Amino acid sequence: MNDKEKSLPIVVIFGRTNVGKSTLFNRFLGKEKALVSKIEGTTRDVNRAKIEWRKKTFELIDTGGITDIAYLSTTKGAKPEMIDAKVQRQAREMLKRADLILFVVDAIAGPLAQDRQMILYIKKTFAGKKNIILVVNKMDGQKIKREVSEFHKLALGEPVLISAATGSGTGDLLDVVIKKIKTFKSQISNLKSQISNPINVCIIGKPNVGKSSLLNKILGEERVIVSPIPHTTREPRDTIIDYEGRTIKLIDTAGISRKGQQSAYGKKEKKEALEKMGIAKSLRVLNRADIALLVIDISQPISHQETKIIDEIVSRRISLIIIANKWDLVGERDTVKFTDYIYDKLPYIKWAPLQFISARTGEKVNKIMNIIIKVKEARGIEINDAALKDFLLRIVKMHLPSKGKGLKKPRVYEMKQTKADPPQFNIRIGSKEDLHFSYVRFIENRLREKYGFYGTPIKINVVKNRAVHGKHNY
Numbered sequence: 001m002n003d004k005e006k007s008l009p010i011v012v013i014f015g016r017t018n019v020g021k022s023t024l025f026n027r028f029l030g031k032e033k034a035l036v037s038k039i040e041g042t043t044r045d046v047n048r049a050k051i052e053w054r055k056k057t058f059e060l061i062d063t064g065g066i067t068d069i070a071y072l073s074t075t076k077g078a079k080p081e082m083i084d085a086k087v088q089r090q091a092r093e094m095l096k097r098a099d100l101i102l103f104v105v106d107a108i109a110g111p112l113a114q115d116r117q118m119i120l121y122i123k124k125t126f127a128g129k130k131n132i133i134l135v136v137n138k139m140d141g142q143k144i145k146r147e148v149s150e151f152h153k154l155a156l157g158e159p160v161l162i163s164a165a166t167g168s169g170t171g172d173l174l175d176v177v178i179k180k181i182k183t184f185k186s187q188i189s190n191l192k193s194q195i196s197n198p199i200n201v202c203i204i205g206k207p208n209v210g211k212s213s214l215l216n217k218i219l220g221e222e223r224v225i226v227s228p229i230p231h232t233t234r235e236p237r238d239t240i241i242d243y244e245g246r247t248i249k250l251i252d253t254a255g256i257s258r259k260g261q262q263s264a265y266g267k268k269e270k271k272e273a274l275e276k277m278g279i280a281k282s283l284r285v286l287n288r289a290d291i292a293l294l295v296i297d298i299s300q301p302i303s304h305q306e307t308k309i310i311d312e313i314v315s316r317r318i319s320l321i322i323i324a325n326k327w328d329l330v331g332e333r334d335t336v337k338f339t340d341y342i343y344d345k346l347p348y349i350k351w352a353p354l355q356f357i358s359a360r361t362g363e364k365v366n367k368i369m370n371i372i373i374k375v376k377e378a379r380g381i382e383i384n385d386a387a388l389k390d391f392l393l394r395i396v397k398m399h400l401p402s403k404g405k406g407l408k409k410p411r412v413y414e415m416k417q418t419k420a421d422p423p424q425f426n427i428r429i430g431s432k433e434d435l436h437f438s439y440v441r442f443i444e445n446r447l448r449e450k451y452g453f454y455g456t457p458i459k460i461n462v463v464k465n466r467a468v469h470g471k472h473n474y
Contacts, residue, residue, distance in 0.1 A: 202289035
């Protein structure tokens with residue numbers, strides 16, 4: 001096989017026995033390559049062919065019909081020489097390689113329990129990584145067409161209605177396949193261009209606040225595309241997705257503190273040691289993040305452990321979004337009251353956006369991805385020297401620099417941004433002067449008022465070095 005053939009998109013025909021997969025394969029191919037009969041399990045091996053349609057080419061694979069879902073999900077208990085087990089194992093391998101799956105069902109038989117089991121297997125095994133088209137075959141009568149609404153319950157989107165035997169609808173199906181392939185290729189191109197610089201988002205929090213539930217809900221509810229590019233998942237709990245043209249790596253830390261939680265009824269020293277181990281693991285994950293989603297259980301008081309996690313997030317200059325989960329468990333859902341409570345407990349991170357959600361019901365979860373994008377954009381804000389000069393003149397008129405140690409009143413000679421993503425600034429004063437920390441905080445607050453820096457910590461360094469040529473005293 002040459003390199004061009006290796007790069008062809010792979011379309012796999014999949015489904016239970018006797019739904020017409022091989023007939024569809026032959027119809028696409030235009031000749032009788034696959035053996036077709038009414039006997040279940042006729043196709044014992046995969047059939048392959050290159051299909052060209054509207055100047056596009058893809059590799060089509062016809063898999064053996066699934067006779068027992070147990071063989072598909074596991075080979076435990078099956079002897080190596082069992083043909084059915086080998087067929088199902090081969091079908092499973094083809095599914096792993098597939099870029100697009102044509103899931104074929106029988107219009108006459110209707111959606112069966114085995115169809116639902118196979119769909120559940122695909123969704124569970126590949127976690128949304130596969131593009132699937134639901135193909136309803138044997139659509140040969142008006143009565144059947146009136147009952148097609150039953151197939152919407154399979155939750156695979158709008159079904160494509162065909163008759164592989166007569167060819168009815170197969171051209172439309174090929175059009176859909178080509179459209180999906182085109183979209184798939186554009187997704188890969190977009191992801192490849194951004195995969196080297198994703199937005200790294202860490203989902204963090206103490207045990208039982210709903211971190212994994214949140215991740216699952218994001219992947220299940222959002223219109224996101226899980227990366228189809230091989231080897232993009234470098235870590236076992238990382239998930240790379242494409243959302244509105246931006247590549248986001250979600251780093252799930254669910255379960256990292258379970259040992260500490262399980263030791264709750266053990267000795268105090270053992271519990272504390274295990275909790276420290278869990279926190280240490282969290283911190284290692286934080287080192288890879290641009291943005292932290294701190295998940296808290298809003299139905300419970302904010303704990304000391306959460307304040308410590310926030311301290312570690314801020315000290316690493318990681319952007320922060322507070323996710324107040326389990327909002328559905330709150331009786332009087334007063335967002336103003338709870339917002340005031342959280343910021344009163346955590347006054348030093350009032351710049352962090354707060355989103356109330358329920359990971360269990362999905363309420364407001366769809367807002368999180370947009371907040372991530374907004375925070376990332378704010379994290380990369382750059383301000384030129386001229387704008388900062390005007391900014392400094394204005395704030396000094398509002399409030400003269402206040403001294404720290406010593407008796408000499410400080411003067412600010414210059415302010416420059418030295419870094420973005422995350423933002424960092426230098427303010428230069430005289431070598432023998434000292435600036436009170438409250439004035440540095442004043443500058444930070446005015447920067448936020450003027451430029452936003454939504455959800456992002458700002459670092460301001462005070463440099464004691466009056467340049468000889470310095471002309472600006474503020």
